[in-house]
């Protein structure tokens with residue numbers, strides 16, 4: 001496969017993660033361009049990734065095979081409408097924005113275009129991300145592979161056959177890192193309340209999260225079995241799990257993810273107009 005030329009519109013956190021992953025995978029610097037109104041963002045792109053960065057979006061997309069839309073959802077309409085006349089009809093558009101549908105992108109880009117919509121997450125920064133991807137019918141088999149390669153450079157990429165499932169992916173893994181950070185914060189505070197020095201409580205909590213996540217990803221048995229292996233009958237873990245369950249832990253997690261998915265739908269309704 002020849003190396004596609006990739007243009008990033010917006011050079012913020014997620015774009016920097018994806019570009020870092022692509023460069024680490026051996027994609028040459030001259031195959032990647034970016035644009036951002038922020039001079040600091042452009043300087044960082046040139047300095048850290050050796051790629052050319054432009055102030056004008058239209059300069060970044062000239063000759064691109066793939067255009068990655070990596071701006072905030074609130075500016076997406078304006079960005080797409082201004083870019084429409086500068087894109088070739090066959091250019092693959094990849095959007096990572098939360099709550100922006102393929103249908104809205106089509107309308108703002110003014111033509112029937114190949115679009116891959118995806119939802120990555122921030123551990124992409126460490127190439128430990130996970131993302132859900134949806135391709136509209138205009139996307140060719142070769143373009144599907146290109147999109148998969150882009151997201152696989154920063155973690156696991158999973159295809160979805162229904163665009164509506166992106167709301168669920170957003171609730172589980174897009175926002176998900178924040179839930180685990182909240183757990184680390186809460187465990188640190190609880191450890192401190194039990195008498196540990198704050199720094200010790202924090203290190204214990206962070207490294208427990210890291211070890212548990214690695215076991216869950218690398219083990220052949222499921223999380224429930226791994227949990228059972230920690231839980232001695234009538235022991236300390238059982239006491240803690242009973243306290244979680246008495247407080248409605250599972251139902252609370254369900255409510256939290258429902259709220260995130262609902263918000264994703266609301267954003268789509270508000271921003272899609």
Ligand SMILES: NC(=O)C1=CN([C@@H]2O[C@H](COP(=O)(O)OP(=O)(O)OC[C@H]3O[C@@H](n4cnc5c(N)ncnc54)[C@H](O)[C@@H]3O)[C@@H](O)[C@H]2O)C=CC1
Nearest residue numbers: 010011012013014036038070071072073096097098120121
């Ligand atoms: N942060 C997260 O956890 C996740 C974010 N996303 C999505 O990724 C997208 C980008 O988010 P972040 O990288 O976190 O935001 P960010 O704020 O770090 O990056 C956005 C960049 O766009 C630039 N920008 C603003 N107006 C522009 C314009 N007219 N043309 C070109 N660039 C422009 C900004 O200067 C900024 O550098 C959002 O749509 C978000 O929904 C998706 C998954 C996870």
Ligand SMILES: O=C(O)[C@@H]1CCC=N1
Nearest residue numbers: 098121170174175176
């Ligand atoms: O909170 C948000 O809306 C974005 C989308 C997923 C993660 N951050």
